[in-house]
Amino acid sequence: MTPAPLSQLRSALDAIVVGQQEAKAGLLLALLAREHAYLEGPPGCAKTLLAEGFAALTGGRTAAIRFHRDVGEADLLGDPVLQRRRTATGDRLAFGHDRGPLLLAEIAVLDDLSRAPGEALTPLLRVLDQRRLGEHPLPLEMAIATGCPPGADACIDPLEPTQLDRFAIQVRMHGALCSADARWARALLEWRSPEAIVPVLSAQVRGELQHTAAQLTIGDGVRAALLQLAQRVAAAVPTGMRGAITDRAFSRMALAVLRAHAMLRGAKRVERVDLAALRYMLGCRVPETVRERLESWIDEAMVEDQIAVSAVSVSVLDHGAPVGEDVGGTRVRPAAASGALPQVEGAVATGSSDRPAEVEPLLRALTGRIEHGRVEPGDDPGGQPRRYRRLRRLDEILDADALEAMLFVEGRLVGTPRTFQRRRRKMGGTLAVLRDVSASMEGRLSRCAGEIVGGLFHAGARQHMRIGYVEFNHRAEVFRASGRFFHRHYARLRPLAGARRAEGRTSYEAPLRAALDEFRGGPRGNRHVVLLTDGVPVLGDPTVARERALARDLGVRIHTVFVGDGECPAVLDTISRETDGGRFRASAGTGGRLRVRGRP
Amino acid sequence: MSDALGRLRELLDRHVVGHAEAKEALLLGLLCREHIYLEGPPGTAKTRMAEVAARGSSMAFFYYQLHRDTRLAELVGDVVIERRPLDGAPGERIHQRIEPGGILTAEVCVLDDISRAPGEALNVLLRILNERKFGDRPIPLLCAIATGNPMHEEYYNEPLDPANLDRFALHLRVDSLIGTHAAEARTLIDRFAEGLVVEQPDAPPVCDRQTLDRLFAALPTITLPDAVKDALMEVFRVLVGEYGCDETNSILTDRSFLVKAVKLLRGRALIAGRSVVEPPDLDLLRWMTTFRVPEEVHEKVPEILQRVIGKASPM
Numbered sequence: 001m002t003p004a005p006l007s008q009l010r011s012a013l014d015a016i017v018v019g020q021q022e023a024k025a026g027l028l029l030a031l032l033a034r035e036h037a038y039l040e041g042p043p044g045c046a047k048t049l050l051a052e053g054f055a056a057l058t059g060g061r062t063a064a065i066r067f068h069r070d071v072g073e074a075d076l077l078g079d080p081v082l083q084r085r086r087t088a089t090g091d092r093l094a095f096g097h098d099r100g101p102l103l104l105a106e107i108a109v110l111d112d113l114s115r116a117p118g119e120a121l122t123p124l125l126r127v128l129d130q131r132r133l134g135e136h137p138l139p140l141e142m143a144i145a146t147g148c149p150p151g152a153d154a155c156i157d158p159l160e161p162t163q164l165d166r167f168a169i170q171v172r173m174h175g176a177l178c179s180a181d182a183r184w185a186r187a188l189l190e191w192r193s194p195e196a197i198v199p200v201l202s203a204q205v206r207g208e209l210q211h212t213a214a215q216l217t218i219g220d221g222v223r224a225a226l227l228q229l230a231q232r233v234a235a236a237v238p239t240g241m242r243g244a245i246t247d248r249a250f251s252r253m254a255l256a257v258l259r260a261h262a263m264l265r266g267a268k269r270v271e272r273v274d275l276a277a278l279r280y281m282l283g284c285r286v287p288e289t290v291r292e293r294l295e296s297w298i299d300e301a302m303v304e305d306q307i308a309v310s311a312v313s314v315s316v317l318d319h320g321a322p323v324g325e326d327v328g329g330t331r332v333r334p335a336a337a338s339g340a341l342p343q344v345e346g347a348v349a350t351g352s353s354d355r356p357a358e359v360e361p362l363l364r365a366l367t368g369r370i371e372h373g374r375v376e377p378g379d380d381p382g383g384q385p386r387r388y389r390r391l392r393r394l395d396e397i398l399d400a401d402a403l404e405a406m407l408f409v410e411g412r413l414v415g416t417p418r419t420f421q422r423r424r425r426k427m428g429g430t431l432a433v434l435r436d437v438s439a440s441m442e443g444r445l446s447r448c449a450g451e452i453v454g455g456l457f458h459a460g461a462r463q464h465m466r467i468g469y470v471e472f473n474h475r476a477e478v479f480r481a482s483g484r485f486f487h488r489h490y491a492r493l494r495p496l497a498g499a500r501r502a503e504g505r506t507s508y509e510a511p512l513r514a515a516l517d518e519f520r521g522g523p524r525g526n527r528h529v530v531l532l533t534d535g536v537p538v539l540g541d542p543t544v545a546r547e548r549a550l551a552r553d554l555g556v557r558i559h560t561v562f563v564g565d566g567e568c569p570a571v572l573d574t575i576s577r578e579t580d581g582g583r584f585r586a587s588a589g590t591g592g593r594l595r596v597r598g599r600p
Numbered sequence: 601m602s603d604a605l606g607r608l609r610e611l612l613d614r615h616v617v618g619h620a621e622a623k624e625a626l627l628l629g630l631l632c633r634e635h636i637y638l639e640g641p642p643g644t645a646k647t648r649m650a651e652v653a654a655r656g657s658s659m660a661f662f663y664y665q666l667h668r669d670t671r672l673a674e675l676v677g678d679v680v681i682e683r684r685p686l687d688g689a690p691g692e693r694i695h696q697r698i699e700p701g702g703i704l705t706a707e708v709c710v711l712d713d714i715s716r717a718p719g720e721a722l723n724v725l726l727r728i729l730n731e732r733k734f735g736d737r738p739i740p741l742l743c744a745i746a747t748g749n750p751m752h753e754e755y756y757n758e759p760l761d762p763a764n765l766d767r768f769a770l771h772l773r774v775d776s777l778i779g780t781h782a783a784e785a786r787t788l789i790d791r792f793a794e795g796l797v798v799e800q801p802d803a804p805p806v807c808d809r810q811t812l813d814r815l816f817a818a819l820p821t822i823t824l825p826d827a828v829k830d831a832l833m834e835v836f837r838v839l840v841g842e843y844g845c846d847e848t849n850s851i852l853t854d855r856s857f858l859v860k861a862v863k864l865l866r867g868r869a870l871i872a873g874r875s876v877v878e879p880p881d882l883d884l885l886r887w888m889t890t891f892r893v894p895e896e897v898h899e900k901v902p903e904i905l906q907r908v909i910g911k912a913s914p915m
């Protein structure tokens with residue numbers, strides 16, 4: 001039977017939030033395990049209410065931080081402090097940090113965590129994990145973070161798996177309406193906002209519960225089953241996401257959560273049934289496809305029999321779909337299979353010296369746009385000092401003119417001191433190369449396209465860009481490496497430039513949709529698509545209206561290259577103009593060789 | 601095995617499950633004063649290993665998690681602005697300087713997520729690491745351990761420039777135990793289940809700086825036989841001649857492979873309690889080629905080494 005204080009806590013929670021049983025159970029587990037929890041769900045499904053209500057009920061000292069784009073380290077860990085000390089030789093100004101609310105809290109609520117700038121979070125998450133700042137231990141018992149699912153707001157970069165790993169409990173929440181749960185929705189109509197919340201627990205009770213939970217014994221069978229389950233999950237997760245299945249999660253965190261689960265049952269020791277608690281850990285650690293099978297794996301793990309780990313098919317998951325099967329008009333094939341493609345004589349060399357001169361102007365212009373484009377050097381504290389500007393944040397005083405900083409601190413300066421504006425050219429970025437391989441794309445046209453593709457790979461690699469490659473005719477063939485469309489396995493890309501075939505008809509919609517979908521949720525900034533084609537779209541939407549709008553939304557520039565002597569379809573110009581991409585044409589020049597130039 | 605280093609290894613084994621290669625590299629780094637780059641997913645005890653080693657040898661330890669906004673000042677100490685009266689003349693002097701701290705005073709340091717640091721901070725940092733000097737003053741640093749996430753997981757950060765990686769003599773990949781070492785993963789689970797893991801291991805010192813200094817001074821006395829020298833040359837001959845490594849695709853610097861490698865080979869013999877380097881010690885070269893030769897060549901390196909070692913070892 002559940003210990004009395006915990007059932008009281010649960011019913012008090014039920015009085016505040018209707019439904020959301022899984023999230024509530026997750027929070028109870030986290031509290032007992034002294035681990036952190038992350039609640040992910042669409043807007044308006046009571047994430048914040050639940051987090052803040054729960055924090056108040058525990059009776060702990062709380063800190064609630066609402067995240068937004070500009071939250072910085074100072075807002076979390078404490079205000080910057082300027083200290084001035086008089087010494088025998090003169091005055092000294094030193095810079096330090098105050099102890100902020102997060103460092104004093106027992107139960108912290110980190111609301112809308114996914115809105116914080118991805119990397120500014122790193123110091124915070126480190127503090128959460130270590131529960132100390134420098135040598136100072138923190139009183140923190142648990143942090144409850146909330147966030148929106150990736151893709152819910154295009155302005156937000158999703159949290160990285162490595163950041164999410166600090167949260168042992170990870171639960172996905174859904175609304176009553178979208179779950180089509182009429183009874184739950186009906187009950188919500190009766191909901192009234194809670195009045196003052198009276199704490200149910202106290203520091204002493206929490207401490208005793210947590211201590212008792214930590215003492216529960218875990219038998220051999222449970223340990224073995226845990227390990228097997230962990231291996232099974234790890235094997236099923238695509239390589240790119242393996243980072244989420246960490247030793248830390250499945251040793252320290254999992255054992256604490258299992259103990260908490262046994263404690264909630266009122267049991268004296270951890271048993272196999274407690275493995276059910278693992279579902280509360282895996283909400284955001286594994287992709288949808290794995291989560292669907294998780295329940296049955298956990299059920300199997302709770303049975304005494306041995307589990308056959310080898311039954312998991314990794315290859316299918318690795319590529320998102322069975323190899324070679326049609327998925328919504330997009331054929332998926334791993335890049336590794338590229339060796340099987342027909343190789344035509346004189347494979348394209350990517351070294352610049354071997355490249356015919358005719359392609360050079362295009363590559364220069366394109367790489368120019370890719371490397372510089374309109375992606376100006378951005379402000380970056382690690383950049384080169386360019387000029388002075390006024391100080392905007394107090395910690396910039398370290399980089400400010402020393403004399404003015406001194407006068408500023410003494411209140412003798414009108415305004416703020418000057419500080420360096422540091423700027424730096426951003427490297428990286430994302431490039432998708434879409435190559436037409438329809439029937440008309442043969443002979444010199446195809447060779448020309450191959451040279452352009454090879455040159456683009458080379459330029460992208462030099463910029464450390466993540467590159468994706470699609471060949472298309474009436475449908476798109478997406479190449480992947482290690483299960484990823486955008487990747488930096490340049491060695492695997494290079495042979496693709498030389499591979500060529502010519503069959504089928506042309507659709508612009510299929511390749512653009514396939515490539516643009518891959519940009520969703522990824523890092524924004526410096527995103528490019530290069531569309532190489534020799535024909536007019538005869539299949540799919542010839543105006544690609546939806547894809548143009550999507551490209552604008554995603555901030556992707558589409559550069560178009562028309563190869564051949566015919567008339568360039570007007571839609572290519574529209575695509576590039578609307579997305580601020582470059583427009584090029586490769587056509588026969590003197591001596592029948594192809595020349596590449598900008599389209600007027 | 602040398603006593604002090606043997607005790608340090610035992611201490612590491614007691615507090616960290618698995619990762620035998622990383623532990624050995626860590627001892628080598630401490631002994632030979634070389635930096636280490638560990639690449640691997642989060643939550644694989646990278647920091648813990650370094651911290652236990654530092655505390656176990658009673659040395660000053662510094663941990664820093666690098667991030668996009670890392671400023672140099674956070675790594676090297678506090679920035680102080682001083683105002684002094686001018687000698688004899690009316691007026692004041694305003695002076696900005698750095699009060700040493702962080703990596704300037706540490707003997708062992710962990711630089712977590714190193715590729716996240718912005719260019720400016722990183723360049724100065726790597727320079728300090730390389731020269732072991734700040735301004736004119738030598739720093740007490742023995743070994744810096746930098747960590748990074750695998751390339752394909754670098755979602756937001758730019759990959760570290762290979763030239764920067766060359767500052768770290770040893771490059772290791774650390775895997776999660778669950779994915780690759782089932783027995784060790786089970787041990788880890790057992791330790792947590794039995795409550796044997798201390799979150800902040802307060803390891804009693806089993807070694808000290810003087811001992812490490814003495815061992816370091818003894819390195820040149822270790823003999824490097826001609827057979828090992830020949831074998832070393834043979835490895836480079838294969839890499840350059842058979843696998844086409846050159847200046848454009850690899851970082852085969854003389855500094856790394858002719859100077860540091862020799863020091864590390866001697867260190868390995870010393871750790872094993874020998875006064876002579878033996879051909880199997882060459883095995884450590886695979887911790888040096890990780891990011892210095894093309895990936896497909898690095899995959900062949902263990903094979904190359906085995907062949908060369910087999911040929912050089914007396915029957």
